[in-house]
Amino acid sequence: MKPTKYCLFISVFFLMLSCEEQTKQLVVEVYETSASGNKLQKLNNFEAAEIAASINLLPEKEFQTITGFGGSFTEASASLLNRLSKENRNKILEAYFGEAGANYSLTRTHINSCDFSLSNYSYAPVDGDRELEHFSIDEDRDDLIPMIKEAMVMSKDGFKILSSPWTAPPWMKDN
Known part of the structure; x- marks a missing residue:
C-alpha cells in the first residue's frame, strides 16, 4: 500500500448559546488537503476514533501571530x-x-x-x-x-x- 501524503486542518468553533460560560457548545470542522486533489475540502462524513483525544483549548492564552505560510x-x-x-x-x-x-x-x-x-x-x-x-x-x-x-x-x-x-x-x- 502506497502511503498518501495529506494535510488535515481542524477548525474548532465555539457557538455562544447565551452569555453564560457553561452553555458553550463545541463544534469541530475537518478540512483535508491531499495529493489526490483535495484542497481544503471540508469532510462531512468521517468516523470518530474509538479512543477519544483530549484537546484543551485555552482561548485566553495567546502566543504569537501567524504571519503567513x-x-x-x-x-x-x-x-x-x-x-x-x-x-x-x-x-x-x-x-x-x-x-x-x-x-x-x-x-x-x-x-x-x-x-x-x-x-x-x-x-x-x-x-x-x-x-x-x-x-x-x-x-x-x-x-x-x-x-x-x-x-x-x-x-x-x-x-x-x-x-x-x-x-x-x-x-x-x-x-
Whole structure:
C-alpha cells in the first residue's frame, strides 16, 4: 500500500448559546488537503476514533501571530526552474503562488550565497569596502530575481518576502 501524503486542518468553533460560560457548545470542522486533489475540502462524513483525544483549548492564552505560510526562493530552485519550459515553470509557480494553488503568503530568500546557491558569492565582495561602493546584486539577476518577479505576477494577493544573509562577507568576519 502506497502511503498518501495529506494535510488535515481542524477548525474548532465555539457557538455562544447565551452569555453564560457553561452553555458553550463545541463544534469541530475537518478540512483535508491531499495529493489526490483535495484542497481544503471540508469532510462531512468521517468516523470518530474509538479512543477519544483530549484537546484543551485555552482561548485566553495567546502566543504569537501567524504571519503567513510559504517557502523559500533559492538560487538552486531558480536555476532548476530555468531549465524547464515556460509552460512547466508557470505550472510550478502557479501551484505555489496561484489562487488555484497553495497561494503562499510568506516567502524567504537569501542575501549573498547560501547552502542552496550554485557557488559562493557576496554582494559586498571587495575587502574593506565599508561604504559598500562595490555592492552588487548581479549574481542574482539571471535566476533568483526573475523567479521572484514571476511568482509576484502569479500571486493575486501578493506575499511577504523575508530576506536574510546566510553569512557575512568573509572580510567582515574574523573566525
